[in-house]
Amino acid sequence: MKLNHSNLSTELQVFCPRRTCSYYQSLDNKITKDGTYITKNDNIARQMFYCDGGQHRFSETGYSQLFCKHGSFKEYEQAAKLSCLGVSTDGIADVLTKDPRTIATWQRSFSKKATIFHESICLMVTLTTFFLQMDELWSYLRTKRKQLWVFVGFEVETRFWINFELGSRTTFTATKLVKKINHYFKLFLLKKPFKITTDKLAAYKNAIESVLGNSHYVYLQIVKKRIKMRLITVQKKFVKGSKDDFTGKSQNTSYIERFNLTLRQRVSYLQRKSLGYCKNKSNFNHLLWINLYDYNYRHYHKSLRRPVVGQKKLRFNKRWNHRTPAMAMGVTQEALTWRLLFLAPIRVTH
Ligand SMILES: [Zn+2]
Secondary structure (H helix, E strand, C coil), X not given: CCECCCCHHHHCCCCEXXXXXXXXXXXCCCEEEEEEECCCCCXXXXXXXXXXXXXXXXXXXXXXXXXXXXXXXXXXXXXXXXXXCCCXXXXXXXXXXXXXXXXXXXXXXXXHHHHHHHHHHHHHXXXXXXXXXXXXXXXXXXXXXXXXXEEEEEECCCCEEEEEEEECCCHHHHHHHHHHHHHHCCHHHCCCCEEEEEECCHHHHHHHHHHXXXXXXXXXXXXXXXXXXXXXXXXXXXXXXXXXXXXXXXXXXXXXXXXXXXXXXXXXXXXCCCCCCECCHHHXXXXXXXXXXXXXXXXXXXXXXXXXXXXXXXXXXXXXXXXXXXXXXXXXXXXXXXXXXXXXXXCCCC
């Protein structure tokens, strides 16, 4: 499947999003367009649909949880964008002159849709590149005495942020992350071994061994030794596989470490030396999901650009084709927008 703005309605079939309807998410149901409407807060027309089986109308906002949320699409987009620039919920509320609780509700809706979107897209397509790096970032929870860790899984060649997990710095959390990643990648289909590099934390080794078992993978640990914050030695420990399996610039954890910096910039809860640390774990989770969508599907990544071939090098000619991580992964054809996320009809499967 290749997603872009124009083929949205043909690739993703519309369905009835009303939970109480007997044709909820049913495929053999006829949905027709049935006029448009404008709301008090938004003068851009919204589409209405008619569910033939249940004989009722519903709005296109029914595909996200933004129905009856008293905002315009422009405001929703602004709130989502500001969430990805390291602005706190109170800050966004101030900019948009809304109540902070309203913004928190919006963020919850965005995040839920982003979760469904990312998961169904990753499962619909067979992900084919497979150089995984994992790392963890610390933050605080509630009182500053308690630490909260974010475990992140990152595909290096496409810069695709595969998934994350919030929790303590233990094998339990790492295992949950590896399980999620394993769910997306169909490892038995791969011809080359699945490459993994992490730091020396034993939790990864335990998690990888228990989840991946006898699958075809190679694993390298980068052991860094520091004395008083100063790096003394870097040791490479090949847990599974040998030097020859890690060709090119792959014997490191640099990519994920750079990505951690990006995350710290984007997520207000992760900023260092600030008072804006997390007071509520689920808010943190929501903010990370919003950022995952923005980073993977919306934002061009500079190192993924490709030169335009077969064109004269004139001053005003386009020189680069820019790509998002999702485009590099082969999941989408162009950079997606927030509006597309809000309106994309995606079935919830449990
Ligand atoms: Zn219906």
